[in-house]
Structures are given as C-alpha cells and as structure tokens.
Amino acid sequence: MELTAENLTRAFKALGHPTRLAILEWLKEPTSFPPQDQPAEQVGVCLKHIQARAGVSQSTASQLMATLQQAGLVTCTRVGQWSHYRRDEAGIAAVAEAVQLRV
Structure with missing residues (x-):
C-alpha cells in the first residue's frame, strides 16, 4: 500500500500526540487490558x-481513536453498542515503509 503525502501527513499528526502514541503501544498487547466479553x-x-x-473522558477517547482510524493506524469493529479497536499492522507498516523511502 502506497501512502499519499496527505495520508502520510495525517499519520504523522496522529503519531504526534503523546496519548495517541501511547494507545498504539498499548494495543500491541491487547491482553494487557481487562477481560472482555x-x-x-x-x-x-x-x-x-x-x-x-x-x-x-469518553468523548476525548472517541476523538483520539477517530484520529488514529482516519490515519489508517487502527481499525474499529462494532460489537453491539461498543466500539473495539486494534492496530492496523498493514497501515503501520505502510507508514514505516514510506518513511524509509522518503528519508
């Protein structure tokens, strides 16, 4: 997957926020979170x-995750009324590859 300059910029902006960066790190180990249904x-x-x-807050968490999702770094799955997020490893790899090619 090749990223456009606009998509790459969106990913960098998402990664530039310390809480969003921490969330991506936490999602590497989803079992470190409390058990779920x-x-x-x-x-x-x-x-x-x-x-x-x-x-x-819930609204802030939703905004943080929406930014990561729009940047192609996480995916969202709805289960009933709940949103569940995981890392989009292909999207993350595409960003890493684009950085290597451009620097």
Missing part, C-alpha cells in the same frame, strides 16, 4: 478500556 485478539479492545487507561 469478546476476545481482544479477535475484535480489538473496547473503547471503555482504552478510555480508562488513558484517563480521559
């Missing part, structure tokens, strides 16, 4: 668990 390895981590670990 659905296995985190399959559907991702529920937003409420991300919110609790980040110590932010």
